[in-house]
Amino acid sequence: MAAVDQHMHLLNKPQKFLQMKTYTLHVRMVSSIALACLGMGTTTLVSAQGSGTVGVSQAPAVLASTTPAKSPNPSQDARVVKAVSWDNSIDPQVNAMMEKAQASLLGQQLANAQITEQEAQLTKALRDQGYLIGQVVVSAADRAAFYQTGDLRLSIFLGKIGQIVVKNTSAVNSDWVQVVVDQNLCPNGVGNDCVLTKTNFERMTQLLYDTVGLQTGGLEFSSQGMPVGQTQLTVTTLSKEAQIKGAVGADNQGFSSTGQYRLATSLSANNLLGVGDVLGINLNVSNQGSVSGAIDLSGPLAANGLRWQGSVSRSQFSLPSYNNTSGFGNALSLGVAYPLLRGLDQNWTAGLNAVVVATSSETGGVSTANKTLQSGQLTVDGNSGDRSILLGQNTWFFRSALTVGQVMDDANSLSSPYYEAVGGYTKLAFQGVGKIILSDAHSIYSVINIRGQAANTNLDAYERMMIGGYSGLRAYSVEQGSINQGTISSLELRKAFNTEYGQFVPVIFADYLNGWVTHGPDIGWQAATGYSNLNLTNHIVASDAGIGLDWNYFNKYSLSASWAKRLPMSPAGTYGNGNSQFWFVAQVRF
Template sequence: VARAVLPPQTLKDGVLTIRIIPGRYDSAHISNTSSVSTSVAQRLVSTTTPRGDVVTRKQLEREALLLGEIPGVNAQVAMKSGSQPGTTTPDITLTQGKQFGGYVGLDNQGDPTTGRSRVMLGGYANNLLGMGDQLRVDLLDAYEKSDLFNGSLDYSLLAGGGYGTRVGVNYSHLNYHYNLSGLGFNGYSDNWGLYVTQPWIRTSRARVDVRLNAGQQFLTDKYPDVFASNSSPRGRKQVNIGSAAITGSVADLPGGLTGFGLVGTTGNVGLRSEFSRDISGDANSGGQFARFNYQINHDQQVWGPFSFYAGVNGQLANNNLDASQKFLMGGPSAVRAYDIGDGSVDEGVVGTAEVRSHWSLPALAWLGNDPSLTLATFYDQGWGEQWRNNDNGRGGRLADSNNLNLAGAGLYATVADAGNYALTMTWAHRTGNADPNAVHDDNDRFWV
């Protein structure tokens, strides 16, 4: 926003002088009927578009996007004339969005030992304190066998509101039980963490976040007495962990969107029982560790309803990892032709390619207001090493087949009404090698 002014002058040699006066921000005007405190929004606006600064598109985009990310708030930003010549006032309207919400889900994506069929329930509450805060509750139960339960709580809020920084705390608890070869196994874990998320880049074409995490995991595994030797068959571990992540998305090509993520993690696995130390044994998977996770994907509109998707994600490690830090190459979110828990590796990479077609469906009462159908064919490929160092320290190997090659192809269909429901059905056929550690050796998988 700028003005062009012709100052008093005498033309000489055909030269005309034009003075460009850049527009500057005046104090913002905020109309707020939402549940977030006006002072929180005011701090964000004052920091993003400070009074007296030159008006830029970059600042205005960032302000509008950050305001729109406040949970339970709908934001609109317009510009109007300021109180002084050459100034403009950000005119901000905040209205009440969805303050409470929830979901229910069913799938067959559980571990076969604890029950494939699962039910998921969750909900959220926005702006309970008016500080841009959000409380989330998520529950999961493997109801088929009632042998697994997981519950988690997450609470976060804007740290003052000035820069869009969000701080949060989370806690989760897991109980499991399963029978294998007539023997009963059970255990539980308690995890807690703290995190800080900073919106680094916000434009109409790009979004990038930086996140820091720190937390602890307390894991207890109870094995049958037949495993007891000189100690109680109970594995106890404490994992202290910290990570730094950069994630984001960029609309780099017309009709395309690229997503990416980089996460560096370091920590320490404390083996707190003699039995845990015995299990770690030759692998030497306790103590200090570091791993690096990466992912990149691109979704590109090709023609009409057709699009192409490709993605890669993987993990690198500095040494042999505890089971809690492994990278899983099998399952419905990786190589879909393999079971949950297959392809457990220290280092690995999974690539996928999909050809998708997206179709609108009639707005029938039982389908929703804006139903759609997505049909796709895909191919997944994963490579990995079960152990970063396959030497057992005695001249032998920890795994006879340390390198894993998982691959599969298939089809899926999704019927959805955005914001209301989604139903995805997937068939995948194995084309790669079987996992030598797999409980099941099926060639076909069906996921819902």
């Protein structure tokens, strides 16, 4: 569930603490265009350097030639509307909007001021349908005809892009920027086939932002030299971030068998091999020399957001049944990901991966129990969109992964009825995180985190869900064990304090586990899996509560510390302190 976890730090950012800078343009663009289109001339949407504001100078005269400044006869008396007609719309929703307007207009008496008011109201309704620079007008000739006959004719201009110009000053190839803009804003080409819609516009701006090393610096709409109903769009793009970034840190999230305390380093780089590629390296080394981590690499396959992705990783998993025993998995993953929906208010991405994992366990330095897991994985990721995330509003993240695979063991081809199955398996894992603002004025909010999985058989230890640890029941150690299926839920209450020394966020939390150790237990499964408590039930229910503190110094230094204690009626911990645990994570970014 790393795709959800990587966004967790964003939940600690209330609106007034965000350092949004020029990215404010990225969030406010659509609403700015709608406001700008009420005027005439040329619209320039630019990001003031370092201020994070959007300036709008005059607005596009996309349809200026069709709208008179005043009635052809200002003294003309009001006329009763006898009939209403319109043209230029092939959208059923727009036609339904116009039919509703027709019903309300028939029989009304309209003078010049009322006609102008109707134009404004219908134009707003058209833009609410997603046509950002659309306009409904009554031309000078049609106004004159209305005063003579009572027949009101409305002209609908959906707002078309007649030409696209890209001005790129970033290190990203300009041809690539042009392709991203053209294919997502005007997939059928500019001119009469390119109507500017909210959906296409947001997808284009978001995919530009997704191109690492690139950000939108400004958008300019101009009708000069364009046919009536069309506009020229000029897109300016700038460099966004450093090509190479990194961090170092420390935590106590390791296993006692291989070293509880770990030093961590991470490095990210972009545009090293080609446009939009991203390289990520994460490495952990424990105080006993155990190494874990991952190397991730991805890049674009097409301008529509389709990306290839690959990963090589080494991770440790829980084997609670045996003393001084560690489980390791070396994994290779290759696949693709595609943004099904990319917008300011909602994002959904689907991924398809092929995964091969070689697992082993080590007891006293001797490697045993080698296995191979081969699987196909379908993932779906979603979130509430960049607007809510960056503005510190109510926010949600979701990820699900359906894994279908098989486990192979050369030494033993028989399935264990107790713990780990050899052969085919299917697992569905999910995680959902939600942030709810309780008091915006006092920066108080809650975070709900629910993660779980279900399976059709006893899973290999690599595929099981750990009970304890910083990402599980925080009152239990990482060596507490794992469950085959079930859920872990967390509820947190947070309050942010913003000071000159950084942001401090005290936390009160509770965790709750409801799960099953094995898929189908048999008599004596406890002893067969190494549990010393022969009365242990397969169905485990446990909970804890605790306190914590997060500190972030303007995204350069961060520290998170928490202490949790198990609640009554919960089983005692198997390893370490059986009643409580303390966790910390410290990091320095550069």
